Amino acid sequence: xxxxxxxxxxxxxxxxxxxxxxxxxxxxxxxxxxxxxxxxxxxxxxxxxxxxxxxxxxxxxxxxxxxxxxxxxxxxxxxxxxxxxxxxxxxxxxxxxxxxxxxxxxxxxxxxxxxxxxxxxxxxxxxxxxxxxxxxxxxxxxxxxxxxxxxxxxxxxxxxxxxxxxxxxxxxxxxxxxxxxxxxxxxxxxxxxxxxxxxxxxxxxxxxxxxxxxxxxxxxxxxxxxxxxxxxxxxxxxxxxxxxxxxxxxxxxxxxxxxxxxxxxxxxxxxxxxxxxxxxxxxxxxxxxxxxxxxxxxxxxxxxxxxxxxxxxxxxxxxxxxxxxxxxxxxxxxxxxxxxxxxxxxxxxxxxxxxxxxxxxxxxxxxxxxxxxxxxxxxxxxxxxxxxxxxxxxxxxxxxxxxxxxxxxxxxxxxxxxxxxxxxxxxxxxxxxxxxxxxxxxxxxxxxxxxxxxxxxxxxxxxxxxxxxxxxxxxxxxxxxxxxxxxxxxxxxxxxxxxxxxxxxxxxxxxxxxxxxxxxxxx
Amino acid sequence: xxxxxxxxxxxxxxxxxxxxxxxxxxxxxxxxxxxxxxxxxxxxxxxxxxxxxxxxxxxxxxxxxxxxxxxxxxxxxxxxxxxxxxxxxxxxxxxxxxxxxxxxxxxxxxxxxxxxxxxxxxxxxxxxxxxxxxxxxxxxxxxxxxxxxxxxxxxxxxxxxxxxxxxxxxxxxxxxxxxxxxxxxxxxxxxxxxx
Numbered sequence: 059x060x061x062x063x064x065x066x067x068x069x070x071x072x073x074x075x076x077x078x079x080x081x082x083x084x085x086x087x088x089x090x091x092x093x094x095x096x097x098x099x100x101x102x103x104x105x106x107x108x109x110x111x112x113x114x115x116x117x118x119x120x121x122x123x124x125x126x127x128x129x130x131x132x133x134x135x136x137x138x139x140x141x142x143x144x145x146x147x148x149x150x151x152x153x154x155x156x157x158x159x160x161x162x163x164x165x166x167x168x169x170x171x172x173x174x175x176x177x178x179x180x181x182x183x184x185x186x187x188x189x190x191x192x193x194x195x196x197x198x199x200x201x202x203x204x205x206x207x208x209x210x211x212x213x214x215x216x217x218x219x220x221x222x223x224x225x226x227x228x229x230x231x232x233x234x235x236x237x238x239x240x241x242x243x244x245x246x247x248x249x250x251x252x253x254x255x256x257x258x259x260x261x262x263x264x265x266x267x268x269x270x271x272x273x274x275x276x277x278x279x280x281x282x283x284x285x286x287x288x289x290x291x292x293x294x295x296x297x298x299x300x301x302x303x304x305x306x307x308x309x310x311x312x313x314x315x316x317x318x319x320x321x322x323x324x325x326x327x328x329x330x331x332x333x334x335x336x337x338x339x340x341x342x343x344x345x346x347x348x349x350x351x352x353x354x355x356x357x358x359x360x361x362x363x364x365x366x367x368x369x370x371x372x373x374x375x376x377x378x379x380x381x382x383x384x385x386x387x388x389x390x391x392x393x394x395x396x397x398x399x400x401x402x403x404x405x406x407x408x409x410x411x412x413x414x415x416x417x418x419x420x421x422x423x424x425x426x427x428x429x430x431x432x433x434x435x436x437x438x439x440x441x442x443x444x445x446x447x448x449x450x451x452x453x454x455x456x457x458x459x460x461x462x463x464x465x466x467x468x469x470x471x472x473x474x475x476x477x478x479x480x481x482x483x484x485x486x487x488x489x490x491x492x493x494x495x496x497x498x499x500x501x502x503x504x505x506x507x508x509x510x511x512x513x514x515x516x517x518x519x520x521x522x523x524x525x526x527x528x529x530x531x532x533x534x535x536x537x538x539x540x541x542x543x544x545x546x547x548x549x550x551x552x553x554x555x556x557x558x559x560x561x562x563x564x565x566x567x568x569x570x571x572x573x574x575x576x577x578x579x580x581x
Numbered sequence: 582x583x584x585x586x587x588x589x590x591x592x593x594x595x596x597x598x599x600x601x602x603x604x605x606x607x608x609x610x611x612x613x614x615x616x617x618x619x620x621x622x623x624x625x626x627x628x629x630x631x632x633x634x635x636x637x638x639x640x641x642x643x644x645x646x647x648x649x650x651x652x653x654x655x656x657x658x659x660x661x662x663x664x665x666x667x668x669x670x671x672x673x674x675x676x677x678x679x680x681x682x683x684x685x686x687x688x689x690x691x692x693x694x695x696x697x698x699x700x701x702x703x704x705x706x707x708x709x710x711x712x713x714x715x716x717x718x719x720x721x722x723x724x725x726x727x728x729x730x731x732x733x734x735x736x737x738x739x740x741x742x743x744x745x746x747x748x749x750x751x752x753x754x755x756x757x758x759x760x761x762x763x764x765x766x767x768x769x770x771x772x773x774x775x776x
Contacts, residue, residue, distance in 0.1 A: 231603045231607075234599070269610035273615055274614060291758065299621050
C-alpha cells in the first residue's frame with residue numbers, strides 16, 4: 059500500500075538528536091524495546107547473582123545484605139524496567155499500525171514518557187554504588203522494612219518509582235487517546251485486533267492504580283522525612299495498612315503485565331493456525347472481567363496477616379473466580395489451534411509454550427488462592443515458582459514471540475529461523491529446569507529471600523541454578539539474532555506470514571517512517 | 582496531510598477532552614490512595630478488625646448496670662517493640678470482672694537508660710470481636726509517657742467490659758506494645774499534641 063508522498067513528508071533526522079527529539083511512534087517504540095531489553099539483561103544479571111549464591115548451601119559469593127539488595131533490584135528492574143516498557147514499546151509500534159492511525163495521539167508526551175525512564179532507572183541503579191547500598195526490602199517494599207528500617211537510599215527509590223509511575227500514566231493516557239480517537243473509519247471497537255483491546259483495558263488499569271502506587275510511596279516519604287505515622291504503630295498508624303494500599307496497586311499490576319501478553323498470543327496463534335481466532339467476543343469480555351476482578355482480590359496476598367474468616371473466604375472465592383475468564387481464554391486459544399493447519403515458526407513456538415506454561419502458573423495460583431493451604435505456601439519458593447511461571451514463560455515469552463512475529467515488519471528482514479528455534483528451545487528447557495524444582499523446594503518449606511538454606515534443599519537448588527544460567531545466557535543469542543536481523547537477512551514481504559491478517563500487514567516491510575497519513579479503508 | 586483541516590481540529594478537541602478526563606481519573610485515584618487511610622481506620626473501627634480499641638469512653642455508674650451473674654477473664658500482656666529498652670509489664674496478669682464493673686489495673690514502666698525517653702503504648706485486643714466491648718475511661722495509652730533516666734512509674738488503666746459482650750467471649754487479652762518515640766519528638770516538636 060502506498061503511503062503519502064506529500065512534499066513536506068520526510069524521513070528521520072540524522073544523528074543522536076533523531077532519538078532525543080523524535081515524536082515518531084516507531085522510533086519511540088524501538089527505544090522502549092531496546093531500553094527494556096537492556097533492563098532485562100540488567101535484572102537478569104541480578105538474578106544470576108542470586109542463583110549463583112544459592113547454587114550451594116552456605117555463603118559463597120555475596121553477603122546476606124547484598125543478597126537482599128539483589129532480590130529487591132531484580133524484582134523492581136524486571137517489573138518496572140523490563141516487562142512494562144517492553145509492552146509499552148510494542149503498543150507504540152503496533153497500535154497505530156493496527157488501527158490505521160498516522161501516529162500516537164500525543165506524540166510529544168510520548169517522547170517525554172520514554173525519556174524520563176532512563177533517568178528513573180539510573181537513579182535507582184545508582185544506589186548500588188552508594189555507601190548505604192541499594193534498597194534491600196524486597197520489590198514489595200513492606201513497611202516498616204522500607205520506612206523505619208530502610209537504608210538511607212530509600213529516598214532515591216521513592217523518586218525513581220514516582221518517575222516510572224509518571225511515565226506509565228502518560229503512556230497509558232496516550233494509548234487510550236490513540237485507541238479511542240484515532241481509529242480508521244470503519245474500525246469499530248469490536249473489529250479491533252485483540253492486542254489493541256487488551257492494551258486499552260491495561261491502560262485503564264494503569265491509570266487507575268499507578269496513582270495509588272505514587273500515593274503509597276509518598277506516604278513512605280512523609281513517614282521517613284516529615285514525621286508522619288501512616289505506617290508506624292507508635293504514632294497511631296498501621297503497617298498492615300501499607301500492605302492493603304500496596305496490593306490494591308499490586309494485584310492489578312500483575313494483570314497489567316499479563317493482559318497485553320494475552321493480546322499478543324491472540325494475534326499469533328490464529329496466524330500460524332491459519333484460522334480466525336475462536337471466540338473473539340468472549341476474549342474481549344473475559345479480558346474485561348479479569349480487569350474488574352483484579353480490583354477485588356488484593357488481600358489474597360495477605361492471608362496470614364490475621365484477617366477475619368469472612369475476609370479470607372471473600373478473597374479466596376473472588377480469586378478463584380478469576381480462573382473462569384482465564385479458562386475461557388485458554389479454551390479459545392486451544393480451540394483456535396484445533397484442526398488448524400499449524401506451522402511451528404518461532405513466534406508460534408513461544409506462543410504455544412506461553413499457553414501451556416502460563417496455564418501451569420495459573421494452576422499454582424489457584425493452589426495459592428486456597429486460604430487454608432496458603433498458610434503453608436506463604437513466603438516459600440512455591441510462591442516464587444508460581445509468579446515466575448506466569449511472568450517469565452508468560453509475559454516474557456509473549457514479548458519474545460511478539461518480537462519474532464513483528465521483527466520482519468520492523469526491520470524488513472526475516473530473522474534466522476534456525477537460530478530462532480534454537481533460542482526458543484534453550485529458553486524453554488532452561489526455564490523449566492530453572493523454575494520447576496522451585497515448586498518442590500517451596501512445598502518442602504524453603505522460604506523466599508534467603509541467601510543460605512538447610513541442607514535438604516541443596517539438590518533442587520543446584521538444578522535450578524543450572525537452569526538459570528542456561529536461560530540467562532541463551533538471551534545473548536536472542537540479542538545476536540535481533541542485531542543480525544536489523545543488519546540484514548532475507549527480505550520480508552509486506553504480508554510476511556501467510557496466515558496473518560490485519561492492517562499492519564498491508565504496509566510494506568520495513569514499515570515506512572510515516573504510515574496511514576491517509577486513513578485506510580477497513581472492510 | 583490529506584486529512585481535512587476541520588477533521589484535525591475536531592480530532593484534537595476530542596483528544597484534549599478525553600485527556601482532561603483521564604487526567605482527572607489520575608488525580609482522583611491519587612486522592613483515593615490517601616482516602617484509603619481513613620477508610621481503613623473506619624473499617625477497622627466498625628468491624629473491630631485488627632483488635633483496635635476505640636478512644637476514651639465515659640463511665641456513668643448510674644446508667645451502667647453491672648451483670649453480677651457473669652464473669653469475664655481479662656488478661657494483660659506487655660511487649661516492647663524492637664529496640665525499646667524499658668522495663669514494661671502489667672502489675673496483675675489477669676483478673677476476673679463482671680461486665681459493667683469499672684476496674685482499675687496498673688502497668689509498671691521503668692526507663693533503665695541514662696537519658697530521658699518518650700514512649701507510646703499501642704493497645705490491641707484478641708479475640709478481635711471483643712475489641713468493641715472493652716471501654717477504657719482512663720489509659721496511659723492515651724498519652725505519651727516521658728521518663729527521665731532511671732525513673733519508674735505505675736501507669737493506671739481504668740476500663741469496663743460492655744454488658745453486650747457476646748456470650749461466647751469468656752476470656753479476652755489486652756496487649757500493649759511499647760514504642761520508643763523519642764526520635765519523633767526530637768525531629769518535630771509539633772507532634773507533641775498528636776494522638
